[in-house]
Amino acid sequence: xxxITQTQPGMFVQEKEAVTLDCTYDTSDQSYGLFWYKQPSxxxxxxLIYQGSYDExxxxxxxxxxxxxxxxxxxxxxxxxxxxGDSAMYFCxxxxxxxxxxxxxxxxxxxxxxxxP
Amino acid sequence: xxxVTQTPRYLIKTRGQQVTLSCSxxxxxxxxxxxxxxxxxxxxxxxxxxxxxxxxxxxxxGRFSGRQFSNSRSEMNVSTLELGDSALYLCASSLVxxxxxxxxxxxxxxxxxxx
Numbered sequence: 685x686x687x688i689t690q691t692q693p694g695m696f697v698q699e700k701e702a703v704t705l706d707c708t709y710d711t712s713d714q715s716y717g718l719f720w721y722k723q724p725s726x727x728x729x730x731x732l733i734y735q736g737s738y739d740e741x742x743x744x745x746x747x748x749x750x751x752x753x754x755x756x757x758x759x760x761x762x763x764x765x766x767x768x769g770d771s772a773m774y775f776c777x778x779x780x781x782x783x784x785x786x787x788x789x790x791x792x793x794x795x796x797x798x799x800x801p
Numbered sequence: 802x803x804x805v806t807q808t809p810r811y812l813i814k815t816r817g818q819q820v821t822l823s824c825s826x827x828x829x830x831x832x833x834x835x836x837x838x839x840x841x842x843x844x845x846x847x848x849x850x851x852x853x854x855x856x857x858x859x860x861x862x863g864r865f866s867g868r869q870f871s872n873s874r875s876e877m878n879v880s881t882l883e884l885g886d887s888a889l890y891l892c893a894s895s896l897v898x899x900x901x902x903x904x905x906x907x908x909x910x911x912x913x914x915x916x
Contacts, residue, residue: 698845713887716829717901717902724908727891727910728852728907728908728909728910729907731905731906731907734902734904737901777844788903789905791843791845792843794843794844801814
């Protein structure tokens with residue numbers, strides 16, 4: 685069965701420093717997508733970054749980059765130059781396989797990131 | 802461009818009642834998915850609609866149902882509410898892109914409390 689594991693329930697980082705949020709996944713699919721979302725206390729899930737299983741280069745979106753190691757089945761999120769507004773829950777997700785049809789998401793339990801001034 | 806809009810933002814119901822939640826997707830998005838988020842179970846996929854048809858379904862009882870209208874707006878309904886249905890219900894919309902690159906954009910959610 686497909687699964688996403690985030691082993692860090694909570695993390696602290698100093699403002700302006702970089703931080704890595706861990707994510708490992710398990711799937712038997714050859715083609716899959718990996719995603720990171722941010723959820724502030726308001727509840728809205730904000731899409732951050734996407735990585736396809738066949739993409740050879742690691743994805744980057746502004747201060748966000750995804751460290752994709754396919755053999756290790758890991759998809760860690762790196763946030764550079766942390767800002768106070770980065771304090772939130774972060775979820776790793778992958779495309780799920782529902783009855784042979786892909787597209788919807790399986791989420792990890794999340795990591796709560798707190799940025800200290 | 803407006804994002805995904807969910808109404809209402811908050812709801813309080815009692816056990817046994819039914820509830821309907823509404824979701825308006827991003828303009829041009831034809832796929833709408835629903836998720837339930839609870840502290841215990843985390844985020845779980847409920848179902849997905851595309852062109853007014855349910856395309857995928859998660860592992861939830863039949864009390865949870867949904868529909869999609871011709872303008873892509875979607876509603877989900879929960880009948881005979883139970884205390885365990887208290888959750889944040891999130892709706893997401895996406896362009897129809899071949900999986901796995903199906904980026905979903907979420908609304909702010911409807912927080913349902915069942916008393």
